Amino acid sequence: MKADHQNHSELRVLGLPPDQGRWLLIPLGITVLLCLGTVYSWSIFRTPLQNELNLTATESLLPYTVALVFYALMMPITGFYIPKFGTRATTAVGGFIVGLGYILSSFADNIITMTIAYGVITGTGVGITYGVPMVVSARWFPDKKGLAVGLTIIGFGLSPLITAPLAKALIDSYTVRPTLLVLGITFMVIIVAISNIMKLPPQDWQPTQKISTTSVIPTPVFYPPKMLKSPSFYGLWICYVIGTFVGLSAIGISSPVGEEIIEIDPRFAAGSVSLFALFNGVSRPLFGWLSDRFPPRYVAIASYTLILIACILMINAESGQIATYLIAFCLFWFCLGGWLALAPTTTLRLFNPDDYAQNYGIVFTAYGVGALLGTLVAGSIRDWFGSYTYAFYPMGILAVIGIIVASFLLKPDKAKPTDN
Structure with missing residues (x-):
């Protein structure tokens, strides 16, 4: 995978030695996934849009359903391109697309354009970005892979708990379309800003603290070739x-x-x-x-x-x-x-x-x-x-x-x- 290879003694993560700085990558990954997980808060937007666009209950679910489909489709595709384009570029592109989907949704005046904007575009952006924070956490924590990935992905799970009340408050104050616009711009700025930090360690980097000899991961490790x-x-x-x-x-x-x-x-x-x-x-x-x-x-x-x-x-x-x-x-x-x-x-x-x-x-x-x-x-x-x-x-x-x-x-x- 692409990474900025440096002399290990000069390697820094957010200005800190890597053993300390790598822990700051987890809250940054959580933040990215908090933004992405807002896609699950569609129910907050659904009712006002249903009334505004005169939609049936089935029609109002279409953007959300399509978003999940494109999210699931893009994950395996993006997995093959992250090594080619790098984690930072992938995060930036995905964050831009997520924000663009929300922004275009704010201008949609019918169910077709809403489905394309929120479903296809936002769902695609989520699928592109979703795996990157986990890849970064896994590579920086070879000694604590499960814990690091589990902590990072908590952002996606807790997102509806945090962003849904925020979106509801914005809708109550400014109506649904300005809310989609504000969220789109905010998510785009946050994810693209964080993308520059989502880099991998050098291929042969290891934490200075040795992996515990009692770890369940033995050395050498056998992996199936295919x-x-x-x-x-x-x-x-x-x-x-x-x-x-x-x-x-x-x-x-x-x-x-x-x-x-x-x-x-x-x-x-x-x-x-x-x-x-x-x-x-x-x-x-x-x-x-x-x-x-x-x-x-x-x-x-x-x-x-x-x-x-x-x-x-x-x-x-x-x-x-x-x-x-x-x-x-x-x-x-x-x-x-x-x-x-x-x-x-x-x-x-x-x-x-x-x-x-x-x-x-x-x-x-x-x-x-x-x-x-x-x-x-x-x-x-x-x-x-x-x-x-x-x-x-x-x-x-x-x-x-x-x-x-x-x-x-x-x-x-x-x-x-x-x-x-």
């Missing part, structure tokens, strides 16, 4: 699909399940989403930290076990059992956030870290499949069977399948001394 020919890739891909499918299915029905099954107040159901989002964010550094210390399959099995517990709780849930509802959906959101840290850190563990950008881009296609199916199936089950309760049966079955797949496939192709 990821797509490795059984562990397919194990990871299937596990990631299951994790995102279940998590996004649950996220999509969080409020209606509380209103229908538990019969709680709609405002309480909507407010509980903030609690769930907190668990979704906190789980990312936790799962990253766990991935540094335990084989990936053990962490994955723990995640699926929590999902299975949540499914059992909701299958048996009845009216008025608010605690059951809150515990179950905290677990669902917690595990989804966990998988968004576990998948990239497992990619680092099982496959050559030098090819991480390309490798995780390919692995990330599992998220696209899980997201597409997860947003469609739960609602369809409700339509078919008349209750959201039946959605938790296939989720539980998938959790059991995930445990089996992780046990047999989510491990290195060759046995490692400390991995069993």
Whole structure:
């Protein structure tokens, strides 16, 4: 990958020696992902735009759906271009496109132009930029890859919790179109400014503090020469699909399940989403930290076990059992956030870290499949069977399948001394 190669003794990160300065790259990466994660706050813009453009409920979801599709499509494509163009140029281009999408959305006067601006352009920018902070964190923290990536990606998970109230306040004060314009300009300036700092260390750089001899990553490390020919890739891909499918299915029905099954107040159901989002964010550094210390399959099995517990709780849930509802959906959101840290850190563990950008881009296609199916199936089950309760049966079955797949496939192709 491109990097500004310097004499290691002269190397500085934000004016500090690299061992100290590298920690400042994490909050900068979090900031970039906070901006990108605002794409998940579409519901804040949806209602005012629906009224202003005279849209149906289905039409008003189109920009958001298209944004997620282009985000998922651009991730694997961009992974192959990051080594060619470098992390700084990729971040700057992606940030410019994200901002441009929001700015053009502020001028859209029909659903087609809104879908192109917010869906195609913003979604493309998010897909281009999303992987860069994780690549940078992984390369600067060879001794703490899981923790560094997990901390960085927390920005994307907590973004709706932070940027959605900000966007709502702006809409209340200035209406929706000026809000989109302000956010677009702000995101463009922030991401492009940070892009100049998103550089990689020299190829052979290592922290001065030696990696612990008790680390679960042995030396030398075996990596399969062809990821797509490795059984562990397919194990990871299937596990990631299951994790995102279940998590996004649950996220999509969080409020209606509380209103229908538990019969709680709609405002309480909507407010509980903030609690769930907190668990979704906190789980990312936790799962990253766990991935540094335990084989990936053990962490994955723990995640699926929590999902299975949540499914059992909701299958048996009845009216008025608010605690059951809150515990179950905290677990669902917690595990989804966990998988968004576990998948990239497992990619680092099982496959050559030098090819991480390309490798995780390919692995990330599992998220696209899980997201597409997860947003469609739960609602369809409700339509078919008349209750959201039946959605938790296939989720539980998938959790059991995930445990089996992780046990047999989510491990290195060759046995490692400390991995069993």
